[in-house]
Amino acid sequence: MSDERIALGTARGRWVLAATALGSGMAFLDGTVVNVALPAMGEDLNADMAGLQWIVNGYMLMLASLVLLSGSLGDRLGRRRTFVVGVIWFAAASVVCAIAPNLEVMIAGRVLQGIGGALLTPGSLAILQTTFQHSDRGKAVGTWSGLTSVAAAVGPFVGGSLVDSGSWQLIFLLNVPLALATVLVTLRHVPETRDEEAAGKLDINGAILATVGLAGITYGLISAGDHGFGDPTVLTSLAIGVVAFVAFIEVERRGSYPMLPLNIFANRRFTGANLVTVVVYGALGTATFLVVVYLQTALHYSALWAGASLLPMTLLMLGLSGYAGGLADRIGPRIPMTVGPALMAGGFLLMLRIDTGTSYYTAVLPAVVLLGLGLVATVAPLTATVLSSVEDHHAGIASGVNNAVARSAQLMAVAAIPMAAGITGDAYRDPVAFHNGFGHALWISAVLAAAGGVIAWVTLGDRAVPHKHHLVHHHTHCALEAPPYADSRTPS
Numbered sequence: 001m002s003d004e005r006i007a008l009g010t011a012r013g014r015w016v017l018a019a020t021a022l023g024s025g026m027a028f029l030d031g032t033v034v035n036v037a038l039p040a041m042g043e044d045l046n047a048d049m050a051g052l053q054w055i056v057n058g059y060m061l062m063l064a065s066l067v068l069l070s071g072s073l074g075d076r077l078g079r080r081r082t083f084v085v086g087v088i089w090f091a092a093a094s095v096v097c098a099i100a101p102n103l104e105v106m107i108a109g110r111v112l113q114g115i116g117g118a119l120l121t122p123g124s125l126a127i128l129q130t131t132f133q134h135s136d137r138g139k140a141v142g143t144w145s146g147l148t149s150v151a152a153a154v155g156p157f158v159g160g161s162l163v164d165s166g167s168w169q170l171i172f173l174l175n176v177p178l179a180l181a182t183v184l185v186t187l188r189h190v191p192e193t194r195d196e197e198a199a200g201k202l203d204i205n206g207a208i209l210a211t212v213g214l215a216g217i218t219y220g221l222i223s224a225g226d227h228g229f230g231d232p233t234v235l236t237s238l239a240i241g242v243v244a245f246v247a248f249i250e251v252e253r254r255g256s257y258p259m260l261p262l263n264i265f266a267n268r269r270f271t272g273a274n275l276v277t278v279v280v281y282g283a284l285g286t287a288t289f290l291v292v293v294y295l296q297t298a299l300h301y302s303a304l305w306a307g308a309s310l311l312p313m314t315l316l317m318l319g320l321s322g323y324a325g326g327l328a329d330r331i332g333p334r335i336p337m338t339v340g341p342a343l344m345a346g347g348f349l350l351m352l353r354i355d356t357g358t359s360y361y362t363a364v365l366p367a368v369v370l371l372g373l374g375l376v377a378t379v380a381p382l383t384a385t386v387l388s389s390v391e392d393h394h395a396g397i398a399s400g401v402n403n404a405v406a407r408s409a410q411l412m413a414v415a416a417i418p419m420a421a422g423i424t425g426d427a428y429r430d431p432v433a434f435h436n437g438f439g440h441a442l443w444i445s446a447v448l449a450a451a452g453g454v455i456a457w458v459t460l461g462d463r464a465v466p467h468k469h470h471l472v473h474h475h476t477h478c479a480l481e482a483p484p485y486a487d488s489r490t491p492s
Contacts (some may be wrong), residue, residue: 006191008136008143015189016131020124021144022182023087025151026175027117030094032152033159034059035289036307037168039296039428044168045103048425049418050222056289057218057411058107062114063121064407065211068259068400071122072202075195079126084186086119091179098172109172122400130193146318153314156307163303203259209248210260214408216241218415225419264398270389272459273333273382277402278409280341280378280452283445285410286417287348287371294438295364298431299356309364316372321380328381334460337385340377341452347371348446352439356431374449385460417444 006013038052074082093116096109128140162170220238227234252258265271288310295306328336350367390398421444423437
């Protein structure tokens with residue numbers, strides 16, 4: 001272990017920042033390119049809608065289940081070691097995805113990718129917070145956030161270009177040189193750190209039960225779209241998921257070192273913010289999953305054009321998220337977090353105008369801009385509210401819980417909403433059937449988003465957000481999968 005603290009302005013400090021940004025950027029990039037490639041993968045792998053859902057959800061399942069555990073793993077085994085293992089694991093899983101001869105191998109590769117993502121995502125921020133001098137941490141986190149946001153922004157262009165070139169496999173192989181560079185820089189320049197006072201055992205039982213619970217319910221919901229809820233396999237899967245979740249709650253309630261401390265939900269603001277997270281990110285995840293596929297299969301957009309269609313939303317978050325955090329400082333989160341989801345609901349409803357023959361600039365762009373403005377108004381105040389609702393020493397746990405809640409919400413919504421909207425089987429290949437189902441899904445997403453605004457108004461007060469967590473909510477953030485993960489370690 002190394003006790004030295006590095007200055008950001010030094011050559012080594014810049015290398016440390018580069019290593020963490022490269023690793024996280026790889027995961028951010030992957031998160032934006034896969035959706036763009038779904039129609040091409042579906043064609044080559046003969047995947048129906050359930051198959052496309054699992055390509056997305058296989059990754060999200062493991063990320064949601066393990067992201068809380070991985071932070072504790074890094075504290076105990078070494079943050080650099082955990083980060084490097086995560087990067088190598090992610091790259092190896094990417095190769096599995098690239099060479100997948102069938103849908104089953106592809107889904108297995110995505111599940112393995114999720115494990116790697118869970119190791120490297122919180123690990124990168126943990127390295128920044130424990131390696132740099134205290135005075136440089138804010139700037140380091142801000143720079144890291146900006147760099148990873150650029151990766152998320154360029155992802156649709158990179159992914160769309162590679163898919164249009166005729167080889168969706170390249171979107172996964174791209175991760176290999178990025179991972180190699182990340183590992184080399186990390187091993188050469190990043191010092192090892194760990195928490196020598198980290199107490200207790202890892203909550204392995206909790207992680208297993210969370211994974212089984214999420215997997216059981218997800219499998220049941222996706223399968224119900226094709227077989228109905230009366231199917232024995234569907235009922236068995238849902239029952240296993242529910243029982244596992246009940247057992248998970250009991251394990252977390254009784255455990256001495258739970259990965260999800262349930263008492264944190266005793267705070268009304270924290271619980272309210274997480275309820276907003278569930279409905280907003282559930283709606284967002286489903287809409288972004290479906291719209292890129294819809295634009296390609298029903299409206300015949302190229303992969304590049306379909307991916308770029310959501311870019312204004314990312315750019316708005318990149319440019320305005322810091323201002324939204326400042327607004328929450330001054331007036332409190334209640335108004336922004338009520339208005340933001342309402343704007344998002346309006347964006348989903350505007351998407352109902354998208355049809356064959358409509359122009360991108362008159363039908364798609366206005367909806368994407370309104371959706372982006374809603375996200376801007378919601379995400380930074382949401383993150384600030386989560387962090388300010390707990391004591392400083394619980395901020396990292398609170399942020400991790402909120403991040404896991406968002407990913408779990410997207411996992412469940414991507415499984416449930418297409419089924420509820422009638423987008424099952426090969427419906428996504430039929431422009432008429434997909435158009436009808438897409439409209440139903442947008443209505444469901446709009447209702448969920450609007451519910452988020454109502455929840456925010458009811459559960460959040462007007463008290464301004466304290467400045468104590470400025471490292472997070474004043475920096476750029478444009479990932480659409482979840483709120484930013486805030487590692488709050490403040491070692492001496």
